[in-house]
Amino acid sequence: MNTLQWILLGILAYTAAAMWLRNRGYLPDAVRVSGPLTTIHTKRGRALLDRLAGPKRLWRAVANVGVGAALVIMAGMFVLLVANAVSIVANPPAPTGINTPQNVLIIPGVNEFLPLTVAAEIVVGLLVALVVHEGAHGLLCRVEGIEIDSMGVALLTLIPIGAFVEPDEESTKEVDRGGRTRMFAAGVTANFVVVALAFALLFGPVAGAISVAPGAAVGGTYPGSPAADAGIGAGDRIVALEGEPVANASDLSERLETTDAETVAVELSDGTTTEVERELLVTSVAETSPFAAPSNGSGGGAGDGASAAGVSVNDTVVAVDGTAVRTEGGLREAIAAADDPVVTLETADGETVTAPAGALVAVAEEGPFQAAGAPAGDHLVVTSVDGERVVDNDDLTAALDAREPGEEVTVQAYRTAGDGEGGYEWTNYAVELGTHEEDGGAFLGIFATPGVSGVSVDSLGMTGYPADYYLSLLSGEAGGGLLGTLLLVTVLPFLAVVDPSIQYNFAGFVGSNSAFYEVTGPLSALGDGGVFLAANLLFWTGWINLQLAIFNCVPAFPLDGGRILRTATEAVVSRLPVEARPALTRSITVSVGLTMLVALLVMLFGPQVLS
Known part of the structure; x- marks a missing residue:
């Protein structure tokens, strides 16, 4: 039986016993039973x-x-x-x-x-x-x-x-x-x-006395990943890479992207140093990615007609067009150096999949890209802007940031050919960039997906814990005002369900996540344990x-x-x-009460x- 059935069985057993005791007069007057x-x-x-x-x-x-x-x-x-x-x-x-x-x-x-x-x-x-x-x-x-x-x-x-x-x-x-x-x-x-x-x-005062400890907080590692094989796990903090201090998770990611070394020395907060053999582990695949395996779904747009093979989460990418790759930088270089934006990825199990590599985007219903002829709602892979190669969403963002609103650019994008054989066709769109309402920057009119054509990889294979985000909520610095902060704090214990982009819930400063924080200021006299207990x-x-x-x-x-x-x-x-x-x-x-009862049920x- 499942948990719910055991709970219901226990409630029925208790009810039968309690009603029997009540009917026999064994319960004191102060105790009353109703079911x-x-x-x-x-x-x-x-x-x-x-x-x-x-x-x-x-x-x-x-x-x-x-x-x-x-x-x-x-x-x-x-x-x-x-x-x-x-x-x-x-x-x-x-x-x-x-x-x-x-x-x-x-x-x-x-x-x-x-x-x-x-x-x-x-x-x-x-x-x-x-x-x-x-x-x-x-x-x-x-x-x-x-x-x-x-x-x-x-x-x-x-x-x-x-x-x-x-x-x-x-x-x-x-x-x-x-x-x-x-x-x-x-x-x-x-x-x-x-x-x-x-x-x-x-x-x-309590959250104000807590700060995020330096380093990249490890929320967990993927099974069989380089980090897991090196003994890195939940609760660890990576404080140095190749002997150089690591400030936070973003700093670690940037360093890994610019480091071509296939073996890196990782130092943890407990003082241990371990050698990690890097491999490109797939950490997420968008459903609409043209590289997605059938189990991930295609969802339409650029993903329609993708070949039967494909990449899935926990796969390891080992080559691009036959060129071996083991690092994020190596993957980018191999894709950028390819003669054709349509490349072939090979995984460790020998599977190959061929598709355009670039920034996977969904075309907004109204915007400059749609006005230039891109089908609204379609998922396209943008591979260049004015001839400048776009390998992933970061490249596309950088290309747009370098341009002004009103400027006309040529955007090359791929979509399925519709021939049912996994073919792709490309189109050049002459787009007059709009103005972004929030920052006044150049606006294309798209919803972009991280990674290369919606495929994200990590050469360590770890997931970061959002320690700074949770602390900013508990100190009232995030959430968009008092009401927004209260709403977010209300869902913190199950935030990962409400917002799947956040991989971890927050139940307080307990367990492995307490290693990601430290106490400073006058309250440090209570010790980390005392302040964390007060916060909890x-x-x-x-x-x-x-x-x-x-x-x-x-x-x-x-x-x-x-x-x-x-x-x-x-x-x-x-x-x-x-x-x-x-x-x-x-x-x-x-009537109102019955309506509420039915709604709750x-x-x-x-x-x-x-x-």
Whole structure:
């Protein structure tokens, strides 16, 4: 059985046992069971809430702000959930890590994006979120004069999923509608306050004390690659190449491209030096690349009609037109020296594929290239600009940067001949360059793919970890403003799924990635471990509080959003010239709640059932 089936089996077993104990009267009065849900009740803590409720005007003012924010988020959640559910039904996506049911649970080890290495930090963040959320409900109960019957925690089987404050029903009915709404919105408001405090500390002094360690951070290596054969692996940092310091991953790539040595000395951060025998490992192949193997798909354009052979990820390119190559520079030189832009690549397993080598581009729907006659939407291979050889996307970018908007250039591009035999034909396009809106530079009107005709190679065979990018997010320097930063921070644990160009998720400064950072400044007295622990606690506390606050704004009972929806609907219906106001209120809230339930179920199980 798969993981989800084991989880469901465990829930059913727990439910059967708990219901049997309840029906036999073996459970204490403080423990109540309803299916797989268990609640534990207590009356302790009410005196503390009475003392904290003293400044009533202050708490009401804060809660009123929370009510406004909750109403806006509720409306947004309704639209978002319904739109996503409709999209899934209309065009079911393939199941991914994000939309599998077990990954909805905030349980390290069960949720594949929440590793056990940060289980303690996640538990602390969850406890803070639950205590603050329900504590705020209790506080506003006392501010509004509502009696509290009990407080406690809610469990899904044995897993804490929430806390609660149980107000007295009679005293709740005696409070005006505004007081009840403030009480319902208090938990969400408190969670957002915690988010603001946690991220302010994280983005400020804590992340400010962390810097990226020098060198190229190794996120991983390809199996059988030169780096893997040399013993280089995840968590290593390459700090020198041929005895010269390496600043970062970009510096390493540039040095490898300009170094023709087939064997290079690589020094790691632990002081060890290893000799690496370079080979051109294929690290990515665009689906529309004319060199792509059939398993990669052709996708149309320049890839249509490609020969049956082709290159795939993890292949090793060994020759161009019979000339042996082992380095990035050697590959470029061999392609540039070829008499014809159409070249033959040979791989280590003896396969060969012939296709045009240049910059693989997609023609924009509107732009100078399309206006010059290039078919909009087609994938072409640009091999020269004004007779200047273009080997890859970098060459094309350099050629355009050297020209001015309005200048007319001749662009040579290849596409399939359409003869079904893998042939290619070329066309010269006279293009008047446009002006790029962002920087004012020359604009061709294309979407370019990295590599040689969409094939990227690496003579070490390692993947870099984006340590500087993650630190820039956690310090608030990236993300396009506060809202953009919060959105990116929200998806950091599964960023590689949201943005496949980022190969690694971020679960905090833990495991091998902690070797990519170092602590500086006054906080260095706490040591790397102390500062990293503080950063992890702040990150997960803010992240979990944000998730809990947003989820509770879903307008469905028994969530806070559903309760706020009811009081807001009562306020509107009370002003309508109708007699059956309670029935109308009930119809609206039940309809919205059922819509939300169906939408959530479709989002959770739709990709598995419908795809």
